[in-house]
Amino acid sequence: MSFNTFGRVFRFTTWGESHGPAIGAVVDGCPPGLPLSEGDIQPFLDKRRPGTSRFTTQRQEPDQVRILSGVFEGRTTGTPIALQIDNVDQRSKDYSEVAKAYRPGHADYTYDAKYGFRDYRGGGRSSARETASRVAAGGVARLVIPEVRIRAYLVELGGDPIDRAAFDDSQIDANPFFCPDAAAAERWEKIVDDARKAGSSVGAIVECVAEGVPAGWGAPLYAKLDSELAAACMSINAVKGVEIGDGFAAARLDGEGNADAMRPGNDGPIFLANHAGGVLGGISTGQPVVVRVALKPTSSILTPVETIDRDGQTAEIRTKGRHDPCVGIRAAPVVEAMMALVLADQKLLDRAQTGRGA
Amino acid sequence: MSFNTFGRVFRFTTWGESHGPAIGAVVDGCPPGLPLSEGDIQPFLDKRRPGTSRFTTQRQEPDQVRILSGVFEGRTTGTPIALQIDNVDQRSKDYSEVAKAYRPGHADYTYDAKYGFRDYRGGGRSSARETASRVAAGGVARLVIPEVRIRAYLVELGGDPIDRAAFDDSQIDANPFFCPDAAAAERWEKIVDDARKAGSSVGAIVECVAEGVPAGWGAPLYAKLDSELAAACMSINAVKGVEIGDGFAAARLDGEGNADAMRPGNDGPIFLANHAGGVLGGISTGQPVVVRVALKPTSSILTPVETIDRDGQTAEIRTKGRHDPCVGIRAAPVVEAMMALVLADQKLLDRAQTGRGA
Amino acid sequence: MSFNTFGRVFRFTTWGESHGPAIGAVVDGCPPGLPLSEGDIQPFLDKRRPGTSRFTTQRQEPDQVRILSGVFEGRTTGTPIALQIDNVDQRSKDYSEVAKAYRPGHADYTYDAKYGFRDYRGGGRSSARETASRVAAGGVARLVIPEVRIRAYLVELGGDPIDRAAFDDSQIDANPFFCPDAAAAERWEKIVDDARKAGSSVGAIVECVAEGVPAGWGAPLYAKLDSELAAACMSINAVKGVEIGDGFAAARLDGEGNADAMRPGNDGPIFLANHAGGVLGGISTGQPVVVRVALKPTSSILTPVETIDRDGQTAEIRTKGRHDPCVGIRAAPVVEAMMALVLADQKLLDRAQTGRGA
């Protein structure tokens, strides 16, 4: 069954295909009275927008968001906020070959297997274009959690990790890779250029940190903060792994190494480390919430790959058209959006049950 | 807000604390007419049961499940199935120190931060004892998906991975570690013994494979099969990371290396690899569904750790009592259960929308 | 908390205000492969459309629906179907007085009490204009249940009931009141004309019958077919009562009078009566599903009514502008839509659990 709604009390529903007339999101459950205009959302869309450098797809989409409901005299009314983004630069002719054969690594085969047919133009509903709707919804979510600062950035691209010692916050927006390490950003230029020229692609790892989350958001057992983040991130196109705090590395620590010891502080406890990534027992500790997601390389490549066609016959496919050589890059604003959407929901859920933060 | 229910149409709700009189699960939405007795569920509980070897906690719990509703004349009626497990071996005196100070790495501090107080006996609701309820519910879920074979096993313990070349399915149940590599199992004995004797603990990585899942289960966009699995696994105690297929390693592949090429087969396509872990676009491909979860080392250790008490004052805590030196071991049947629960839900959801499999 | 989504597996989300640029619905969970175009939906919107006779509001809205997603090559793809209707004939100047004082019987005061302010133009989100979105979504739902025939009609207007003996199905679409009794329709002309000329309003009772619902849809206990219908109907503007089958009259029967005796039939049992309205134990019996809803008179009247203004001071208000003198009339296609939406959801839910109808 199709579930295009995410969230429990702060919820959003997305719709739209890559080559349809428009895409959109309906945000429901937003608190009333928050100042909101298109200008609050557009900057986040601009960060995700394609065609801004040679390292992303050359599809030209202005991604101008319009608010069609839920705002009156500049403030949210508490009713559903409909956000809409027109699709402008569809070139459906690029995708004729895709209609016949399945691109390995894409959802072509599975959509046909499930639904019997599919909108093959630009990946249809399975296109990462849908993530623009999430970013728009995330722009609204941020207004609900002004106490939180969210940053996402790439910590690895094409197997080349950043140097944590060289981490410089101000670099993140200074290069086309959302890369906090200037030297790595330079190396990555070549990696992505090489991949692009070869018609190949590379993967990446995005890290997202939310600071200012108070202790107490999240809850047992199936709406744990980390569980919700895992679902949110794994639902993003091309994501194959999610970890919180030390994540997989935690499995290699011993109990002493993993302990986040505490000391009294002026404003709640001081933690001497944050192996837990800001979440214990599914509830925030007050430390930064840290999530990392692994994105596979773009499945669209020029090298011919063995496949089958819709009739089950042998075929070979090269994926032409316009693609991101590394989908991981533009995923950074998407992960930020999902973090904001999860946290907004959890803040309201916590307020519902405990009355805190009201 | 607390959400102790998981699933969309095949759902279960768990309740109970470590040291309360009992724990349980209510399974709702189960198809009618399935033969079900306690004997169908008990074997899975027995695999997870504590106290079966020196490598797990010595708490003695028979974990006998009782079915209190939803079954008539040996078959499910389609109404809620209440499963109950009595707690037998509570020793609340062991936990007096915990009442006063927060154990780093545990949910003590976050529960207090959220709820204002907590049931500190054995971790209360945050105890991994809750996972017995999931395993019981998973036993019901398996009846819904007889076409699927699920196995979970440890692929790494204390930083020591198995040798994939030595993978032997028959070994999994032949050692106390659910380890498919006999040589690794031998090494792990010493690792866990050392940790136990030192009052320390180690982490582990559990892999779970579901074979027989037909192409077409799962759906865009926020009920993707991999997204649901991520949520399900991340909700398990001590889990800090989840990956599907190649997971984080996929981020280091190029597009060619990541492509799962296809050839025509007699029974649907033959895939030449399974980097995707059986899921593309959130929908199953017909290949084995592969998930891996990282579990941190048990946070209960004998080494004193700096912490604070409930009044915010400096304290030091050693966690005595009975614990698993490696919670990852007994997590294997829990991951299996969550896989079964997700797949049962997805099978019914797919049937709802497409009419397939009816 | 705002919940603008209805349904469990076949779901729809509506958005939009009376005087915003547009209104719409996102239909999620629709089975794939169903032929769908705007032409399948428009006739239902046309039945509900305002301005078609002197007995309804004179607001002129073409209510042309557009499908923005979820359909490819004329068939549903299984992904979200975005439906949009532009607002054309807003006259916001009519509502200036409403901004200041609360119209008794309207949601003005309660929206302010809840949200702190409101979009007062034409009732904003609380306007019955929202029901156009439901009717559009209902047009999709009908495709999911081709075996079912749904008719809604008025059985009482302004306290004047139809004569059941004069019930003539063919009359329903032959008068502006969806009235199955030609003589009553004639009397109602005068009733509504009188109310309209006096600036007053009248209530009505709508009955909706769904034929062809097989036995077995619905389920215990909180998704009973009748419980879902009650929620669906009570959510319609101006509805104050819902009853199934004999409804309130059943409370005056004795056990013998209420029994729907059964005889063997060729195609399932033959029921000798249908006091139950096609639902027993929350599950359909195979008989016609019968629901009746009571709609209060339009709260917009020209007679000045004592009220308070936003500052809590005494005021008096006459509601000018364009209104339906009897909202119950145009409610008939809305009740039909909600019946279709509930039944489509229940059909898919039944298929999920039992595998029937696949």
Add this chain to the structure above:
Amino acid sequence: MSFNTFGRVFRFTTWGESHGPAIGAVVDGCPPGLPLSEGDIQPFLDKRRPGTSRFTTQRQEPDQVRILSGVFEGRTTGTPIALQIDNVDQRSKDYSEVAKAYRPGHADYTYDAKYGFRDYRGGGRSSARETASRVAAGGVARLVIPEVRIRAYLVELGGDPIDRAAFDDSQIDANPFFCPDAAAAERWEKIVDDARKAGSSVGAIVECVAEGVPAGWGAPLYAKLDSELAAACMSINAVKGVEIGDGFAAARLDGEGNADAMRPGNDGPIFLANHAGGVLGGISTGQPVVVRVALKPTSSILTPVETIDRDGQTAEIRTKGRHDPCVGIRAAPVVEAMMALVLADQKLLDRAQTGRGA
């Protein structure tokens, strides 16, 4: 699909059959820190308990509730509260005839049609015995809304209405009918006695009033306060109609008669009437919330009724065993419970979105 969970953030899940070992409810989402013991719940169960007068079934059930989780040191912990009630007085032998043939008016046929078979003992899951679980859950809900006073009482029995002028609150608990009119209670004795002696049954209308609900609870559009109440009440066994405020009578009023005019008051507006039953636009007005439900006569009667058996053959059935001659009587505490459960959920939902009441 079976949905045995009700509520959005304050939720409860019930389980259990009439003749199983026990029934129960799991209450999830309860705020932490509320004093709670069995003694807070038991009085409500005692009001609903069977066998307390000759006017109800003679089944003897002590209906002693036990709290198995979610409470520590006398206060709610914020985790799921498991409530359990043992079944004590099952007499399965009484129901042998029911196994073979369908009792008209009962869920026998529909359960078989849906599930293929059923637990026929005492109605199984479709038995009104399930409502004890709701009453227990409702006892917890009341703690969440201490500002609200809820009373339910019968306003009509066997077609004999109370005299509103004789309404005396203190009478409600002074007779076995929850009847606020002493004279009517006397007449009803004879009505129920006559029905009981004749092996017949009668229907009833229950009214429930919640005072103290502040303005602002509830929300558009599919979680309207009245919509939720309608679903909650229609899910109760034997209920065939639900109305809010004037309900069906509102359909006979004109706009002037229906207007609830307002005047300034010291503590919010003063309404000059309450035709709306405390709800406008789905949101509470601050006036008493008034709901009325119609209950059909008990379907179990001694008069033989024509029916069919499981093989579709002609049969005749008399329903012996122990039954309530008027299920409407014991429904009063059940309607109260559902009102409490809906209001608790709505209070928390309102707090989530608006921050009010925290």
